[in-house]
Amino acid sequence: MASLTIRKLDDNVKTYLRLRSAKNRRSVEEEVRVILRELIEGREEPLTPFAVPPAASTAPTPQRTGAPPEASVTLIIGGGIAAYKSLDLIRRLKERRVEVRCVLTKAAQQFVTPLAVSALSHERVYTDLFDPQSEFDAGHIRLARDCDLVVVAPATADLMAKMANGHADDLASAILLATNRKVLLAPAMNPLMWNNAATRRNLAQLQRDGVALIGPNSGEMAEAGEAGIGRMSEAIEIANAAERLLRPPVPRPLAGKRVLITAGPTHEPIDPVRYIANRSSGKQGFAIAAAAQAAGAEVILVSGPVDLDDPQGVTVKHVESARQMLEQVQAALPADIAIFAAAVADWRVANEGDQKLKKTSAGMPPLQLVENPDILATISKLTDKRPPLVIGFAAETEHLIDNAKSKLARKGCDWIVANDVSPATGVMGGDRNTVHLISRKDGEIAVDSWPVMTKEQVAIELVAHIARSATEKPLEPAS
Ligand code: C5P
Numbered sequence: 001m002a003s004l005t006i007r008k009l010d011d012n013v014k015t016y017l018r019l020r021s022a023k024n025r026r027s028v029e030e031e032v033r034v035i036l037r038e039l040i041e042g043r044e045e046p047l048t049p050f051a052v053p054p055a056a057s058t059a060p061t062p063q064r065t066g067a068p069p070e071a072s073v074t075l076i077i078g079g080g081i082a083a084y085k086s087l088d089l090i091r092r093l094k095e096r097r098v099e100v101r102c103v104l105t106k107a108a109q110q111f112v113t114p115l116a117v118s119a120l121s122h123e124r125v126y127t128d129l130f131d132p133q134s135e136f137d138a139g140h141i142r143l144a145r146d147c148d149l150v151v152v153a154p155a156t157a158d159l160m161a162k163m164a165n166g167h168a169d170d171l172a173s174a175i176l177l178a179t180n181r182k183v184l185l186a187p188a189m190n191p192l193m194w195n196n197a198a199t200r201r202n203l204a205q206l207q208r209d210g211v212a213l214i215g216p217n218s219g220e221m222a223e224a225g226e227a228g229i230g231r232m233s234e235a236i237e238i239a240n241a242a243e244r245l246l247r248p249p250v251p252r253p254l255a256g257k258r259v260l261i262t263a264g265p266t267h268e269p270i271d272p273v274r275y276i277a278n279r280s281s282g283k284q285g286f287a288i289a290a291a292a293q294a295a296g297a298e299v300i301l302v303s304g305p306v307d308l309d310d311p312q313g314v315t316v317k318h319v320e321s322a323r324q325m326l327e328q329v330q331a332a333l334p335a336d337i338a339i340f341a342a343a344v345a346d347w348r349v350a351n352e353g354d355q356k357l358k359k360t361s362a363g364m365p366p367l368q369l370v371e372n373p374d375i376l377a378t379i380s381k382l383t384d385k386r387p388p389l390v391i392g393f394a395a396e397t398e399h400l401i402d403n404a405k406s407k408l409a410r411k412g413c414d415w416i417v418a419n420d421v422s423p424a425t426g427v428m429g430g431d432r433n434t435v436h437l438i439s440r441k442d443g444e445i446a447v448d449s450w451p452v453m454t455k456e457q458v459a460i461e462l463v464a465h466i467a468r469s470a471t472e473k474p475l476e477p478a479s
Pocket of ligand 1: 262340343345346373374375376393394407
């Protein structure tokens with residue numbers, strides 16, 4: 001089966017994948033799998049919301065960067081004087097890399113023209129529920145669902161009343177009834193209408209239905225001499241509210257923490273061309289580095305020789321041998337959390353040759369092995385600069401839990417992530433992992449067994465445990 005190297009894809013494809021995977025909180029690799037699965041199942045929906053608008057348009061392109069849209073909004077423009085602000089709203093949304101498809105109610109067309117809206121949005125404008133061109137394939141359903149958010153601006157008293165009562169007698173109300181996306185309303189009406197008991201009832205109903213609201217603001221009305229609450233929020237305020245709904249802030253529970261991670265195998269030289277190695281791919285350690293970085297940590301990854309791209313935003317120190325790895329780990333201290341996922345060679349060759357060893361008639365050269373420094377144990381037993389949370393890995397082929405428990409005590413670390421690496425599991429070098437988290441809880445040793453997951457998911461779960469333990473209670477000292 002061919003494998004795909006993300007690094008070698010076109011830049012715009014990479015950007016698209018990164019944005020999409022961040023939005024869906026998946027790894028890039030997992031996101032590619034989802035896209036392929038959905039394509040094979042014949043669902044092209046996930047790709048269409050990100051389609052680049054046709055290049056043939058003569059209207060200006062007001063996007064902040066040339067990058068493709070990240071999300072899409074169906075904007076319903078209601079009939080009120082504030083509809084003119086919706087023209088600016090289209091521009092503000094597009095600046096935020098949001099694709100906008102507009103629907104104008106009949107009343108809205110008294111205030112803004114479909115031509116102006118179309119020129120700004122670079123899209124055709126929808127006005128009619130019974131338009132044969134768009135309704136031949138139930139266009140109102142597509143407008144309701146082929147988007148990430150429905151925005152109603154201005155949301156008139158009449159549109160709110162229709163929505164609260166489930167009417168669907170025109171395109172706008174049919175979309176609002178058919179949508180399964182979040183809806184954001186930007187009300188705009190005369191203060192007396194806003195304060196009317198009927199509007200209050202409708203508003204309360206809409207809030208119970210989970211509809212989001214921005215504004216209205218108070219100020220002067222279009223009607224001479226009238227002021228009060230009812231002015232539609234400014235375009236920039238509505239665009240910011242839409243952005244918050246489209247891209248909720250990503251939690252960064254490890255912000256301010258420094259995380260040190262080792263990964264990969266080590267290569268222990270025999271002579272200038274030969275070395276002792278193991279089958280570790282480094283995937284699990286790299287996934288942890290990426291997850292910790294995504295959680296806001298400052299990450300230093302000390303990696304043995306691997307065939308992986310450096311995770312973005314992570315400081316990577318590339319080393320070969322166990323001794324070099326220890327050196328880099330010590331240089332990276334202090335750290336708040338240290339995770340030793342590397343498969344460090346236990347031994348190295350004592351009599352490493354300066355020249356390539358030759359075959360001679362005297363037989364095979366004797367290779368003397370000496371023990372490598374145990375990085376995990378060394379750091380766990382530090383009195384000065386010991387990271388408050390030290391996590392080791394136990395890759396075992398038998399008696400997994402028992403061996404991991406005794407490793408916890410022997411190495412002096414706080415947690416052990418134990419995984420079965422017997423060949424049948426395919427863990428070594430593979431993409432999935434089954435792990436047991438072994439920790440100390442109230443003086444006892446606790447074993448938390450996780451289901452089989454991708455290495456990225458294991459990493460995210462481990463980072464979530466670390467974040468929880470950092471907030472729950474101070475760590476017990478390692479014994
Ligand atoms: O003793 P064993 O190799 O099974 O221990 C595994 C754990 O110890 C892993 O966390 C590994 O990164 C760490 N280790 C180390 N230095 C060594 C050997 C293992 O840091 N020399």
